[in-house]
Amino acid sequence: MEELNPTDVPLRRADIEERLRQNLNMTVFGARAMAKAILQVYSRHLIEGNTIELRTVGKFESRIEAARMHHVVNAKGASSMKMTPARRVLRFSPSKKLRERMIRRNKAQNS
DSSP states (O other): OOOOOGGGOSOOHHHHHHHHHHHTTOOHHHHHHHHHHHHHHHHHHHHTTOEEEETTTEEEEEEEEOOEEEEEEOTTSOEEEEEEOOEEEEEEEEOHHHHHHHHHHHHHHHO
16 A cells, blocks of 8 residues: 655545455445545544554544533632543554554654
8 A cells, every 4th residue: 555645635525435445346436435435434433431442553442531620710810720521532543553553653754
């Protein structure tokens, strides 16, 4: 599979469809359906609070961030406590392979 270059960022669903079509010799409609199905599965999985682990890419983790208390001081000098409610957040942790590839690419670009 071809390497991404900086002009490919951000990667859109249409880009994924095009790569599927070229690399797997698919029709436009087949590639579109496959990309849509994969992204729907990933989205549903994350919304349900599950983790997606792709060995060569990394881990997408949907988890709950705890509620927090904040000390707030307004312009008149009065202070109060404000609570930020718990919420679901998405975290990405790159795989070791991806991290190493990114480091090598950065070194090559900076040389």
